Amino acid sequence: xxxxxxxxxARIAQVSPSTVSRALQDNPRISPERRAExxxxxxxxxxxxxxxxxxxxxxxxHTLGVVASDVTDPFVAxxxxxxxxxxxxxxxxxxxxxxxxxxxxEIEAAEILLDHQVDGLIVISSRAPERxxxxxxxxxxxxxxxxxxxxxxxxxxxxxxxxxxxxxxxVTYLHALGHRRIGFVAGPEGGRSSRxxxxxxxxxxxxxxxxxxxxxxxxxxxxxxxxxxxLDAFLRLAQPPTAVLCxxxxxxxGLLAAAARAGLRVPGxxxxxxxxNIPLSAFAVPPLTTVEQPKAAxxxxxxxxxxxxxxxxxxxxxxxxxxxxxxESAGQPAR
Amino acid sequence: xxxxxxxxxARIAQVSPSTVSRALQDNPRISPERRAExxxxxxxxxxxxxxxxxxxxxxxxHTLGVVASDVTDPFVAxxxxxxxxxxxxxxxxxxxxxxxxxxxxEIEAAEILLDHQVDGLIVISSRAPERxxxxxxxxxxxxxxxxxxxxxxxxxxxxxxxxxxxxxxxVTYLHALGHRRIGFVAGPEGGRSSRxxxxxxxxxxxxxxxxxxxxxxxxxxxxxxxxxxxLDAFLRLAQPPTAVLCxxxxxxxGLLAAAARAGLRVPGxxxxxxxxNIPLSAFAVPPLTTVEQPKAAxxxxxxxxxxxxxxxxxxxxxxxxxxxxxxESAGQPAR
DNA sequence: TTGTAGGCGTTATCAG
DNA sequence: CTGATAACGCCTACAA
Numbered sequence: 001x002x003x004x005x006x007x008x009x010a011r012i013a014q015v016s017p018s019t020v021s022r023a024l025q026d027n028p029r030i031s032p033e034r035r036a037e038x039x040x041x042x043x044x045x046x047x048x049x050x051x052x053x054x055x056x057x058x059x060x061x062h063t064l065g066v067v068a069s070d071v072t073d074p075f076v077a078x079x080x081x082x083x084x085x086x087x088x089x090x091x092x093x094x095x096x097x098x099x100x101x102x103x104x105x106e107i108e109a110a111e112i113l114l115d116h117q118v119d120g121l122i123v124i125s126s127r128a129p130e131r132x133x134x135x136x137x138x139x140x141x142x143x144x145x146x147x148x149x150x151x152x153x154x155x156x157x158x159x160x161x162x163x164x165x166x167x168x169x170x171v172t173y174l175h176a177l178g179h180r181r182i183g184f185v186a187g188p189e190g191g192r193s194s195r196x197x198x199x200x201x202x203x204x205x206x207x208x209x210x211x212x213x214x215x216x217x218x219x220x221x222x223x224x225x226x227x228x229x230x231l232d233a234f235l236r237l238a239q240p241p242t243a244v245l246c247x248x249x250x251x252x253x254g255l256l257a258a259a260a261r262a263g264l265r266v267p268g269x270x271x272x273x274x275x276x277n278i279p280l281s282a283f284a285v286p287p288l289t290t291v292e293q294p295k296a297a298x299x300x301x302x303x304x305x306x307x308x309x310x311x312x313x314x315x316x317x318x319x320x321x322x323x324x325x326x327x328e329s330a331g332q333p334a335r
Numbered sequence: 336x337x338x339x340x341x342x343x344x345a346r347i348a349q350v351s352p353s354t355v356s357r358a359l360q361d362n363p364r365i366s367p368e369r370r371a372e373x374x375x376x377x378x379x380x381x382x383x384x385x386x387x388x389x390x391x392x393x394x395x396x397h398t399l400g401v402v403a404s405d406v407t408d409p410f411v412a413x414x415x416x417x418x419x420x421x422x423x424x425x426x427x428x429x430x431x432x433x434x435x436x437x438x439x440x441e442i443e444a445a446e447i448l449l450d451h452q453v454d455g456l457i458v459i460s461s462r463a464p465e466r467x468x469x470x471x472x473x474x475x476x477x478x479x480x481x482x483x484x485x486x487x488x489x490x491x492x493x494x495x496x497x498x499x500x501x502x503x504x505x506v507t508y509l510h511a512l513g514h515r516r517i518g519f520v521a522g523p524e525g526g527r528s529s530r531x532x533x534x535x536x537x538x539x540x541x542x543x544x545x546x547x548x549x550x551x552x553x554x555x556x557x558x559x560x561x562x563x564x565x566l567d568a569f570l571r572l573a574q575p576p577t578a579v580l581c582x583x584x585x586x587x588x589g590l591l592a593a594a595a596r597a598g599l600r601v602p603g604x605x606x607x608x609x610x611x612n613i614p615l616s617a618f619a620v621p622p623l624t625t626v627e628q629p630k631a632a633x634x635x636x637x638x639x640x641x642x643x644x645x646x647x648x649x650x651x652x653x654x655x656x657x658x659x660x661x662x663e664s665a666g667q668p669a670r
Numbered sequence: 671t672t673g674t675a676g677g678c679g680t681t682a683t684c685a686g
Numbered sequence: 687c688t689g690a691t692a693a694c695g696c697c698t699a700c701a702a
Contacts, residue, residue, distance in 0.1 A: 007680095017679090017680080021682090049680075053679030056680075058680080
């Protein structure tokens with residue numbers, strides 16, 4: 001049998017469909033008894049409003065879209081978790097699409113979500129922010145919030161981290177520990193956070209008056225294998241770094257594994273610092289010193305900003321900051 | 336300005352809305368020229384069909400719901416990735432909701448998704464399969480596919496793994512390596528896969544004629560901290576195990592960290608085997624020997640099963656199997 | 671081949 | 687406070 005509709009209820013309760021509609025949405029223009037009566041009836045018959053029909057008339061689906069590079073990345077997963085929790089609390093569903101770290105797919109994903117009529121779009125770590133320029137001023141009517149990126153434009157918002165400060169702090173910390181040659185393994189070229197962390201690293205190096213030669217900088221894609229490869233490269237240097245800051249924990253974990261394989265003791269022979277503080281970092285061998293990012297909070301913030309825009313009271317921008325969490329992968333250099 | 340609708344196109348093209356509708360969906364009952372003309376017009380004006388309106392009449396949203404315990408779990412993330420990819424290829428969107436490993440929230444999540452009118456529901460590692468019994472025979476009309484679990488009922492399908500075989504094989508392998516006391520760290524009590532793996536472990540122990548005392552079995556929730564705690568407990572035993580099989584890689588990674596902290600060499604002093612083969616396991620110290628699960632394939636299979644049901648040609652059930660991947664965390668016992 | 675009309679389930683406007 | 691009535695955007699018999 002088909003689902004029970006508002007019309008069925010109306011017929012049974014001997015009232016008009018509009019009365020039922022009002023009763024169901026606690027509209028004040030209805031008598032308390034009727035309302036109670038109808039709500040009870042609806043409950044009894046297991047009435048479930050058709051979101052689709054509702055959306056058609058209200059123009060809102062109560063669904064938010066999230067495009068993420070890859071849920072398989074622990075950082076992304078944590079952010080998504082925050083997004084989902086906050087969205088649910090606000091009565092929104094979350095439609096998700098992955099870009100597989102690929103700009104073209106990212107746009108495709110966004111379009112798909114838009115086609116599903118999401119009320120707002122959240123893009124985690126976009127690789128192609130410029131592509132969204134047409135939002136607002138031209139085509140799209142939904143608010144867009146860029147997480148870990150930004151792009152000027154009406155109806156485009158962002159929540160970001162102070163990546164430069166984080167990387168700078170990490171370098172300063174290593175310097176204080178006594179390190180003089182500090183390497184950096186950068187992340188994906190297209191990513192803004194990678195750029196910013198690299199920049200923060202450079203600032204730190206300069207501020208501490210350390211060796212800023214480019215041979216201490218390697219590039220990767222933010223995956224464990226990149227950390228692995230980077231260590232190999234570093235070890236081929238005439239004078240390898242005594243400490244390495246990584247774009248993210250995944251890279252750092254890979255580097256840690258490579259160090260173990262190479263027989264290096266961490267932190268004795270090499271100090272390693274990550275970025276993100278993903279859950280597994282606390283259980284690395286040795287536990288990873290890293291720059292915490294309030295991942296779930298970022299996700300929640302994205303929802304807040306999005307809903308604020310939807311509610312007509314846009315929040316210009318939100319910037320959160322992380323902080324170094326000290327564990328055991330970084331220490332004084334052996335000599 | 337409001338989005339362009341089928342009616343706008345009709346007005347501009349000087350034809351009726353139905354003609355436009357037909358042209359857009361390649362209906363044969365229309366002249367080729369008209370079709371081309373209208374399609375070009377639609378393209379030019381950037382027409383995007385309203386999924387909502389379409390859904391209202393067709394009764395399908397082209398959206399599938401996924402309830403997952405926690406995207407933050409690497410296993411779940413990998414499965415979700417497969418689900419998303421397959422869904423997208425089939426033209427479906429994916430709405431996600433998390434249960435936070437909590438049966439009550441799981442049901443709530445499922446209801447939310449259903450309220451959003453998903454065409455099908457996929458539940459990853461359900462903790463409350465019985466609760467879905469009412470599906471099909473009573474209330475819900477959407478197909479439900481249980482991943483890593485099962486529940487009899489019309490319109491309920493499942494894709495599963497042969498967990499018993501996997502655990503058995505792992506035990507057999509450890510036995511062949513020379514281990515005689517093999518421990519097991521079980522997963523969440525409510526989970527079916529945990530039950531099955533425990534059962535497989537017991538079968539293996541029995542088949543190899545090994546010590547089957549309960550002190551070799553610990554319980555956890557499938558998180559790193561559980562592995563950590565389990566090792567502590569094992570070490571307090573008069574005769575600790577020389578090898579430990581874990582419910583999943585997360586647990587194994589935690590156990591590995593605890594072993595390192597305790598000064599145990601792996602695999603010399605202790606062999607460790609995980610389950611799932613999450614990406615980071617290859618970069619553990621030492622690299623983790625584990626039972627692979629075809630995670631993305633499981634996700635894809637879930638979509639296949641779901642779409643098949645939707646298409647009226649239900650696939651009864653799909654069972655995949657994993658296989659041991661040998662790395663360095665398991666080896667011969669020192670003595 | 672094309673057009674007309676009805677309906678999908680709700681909400682909203684406007685009278686009573 | 688309540689009831690018609692008209693959208694919302696699209697699909698689909700049924701007519702022409």
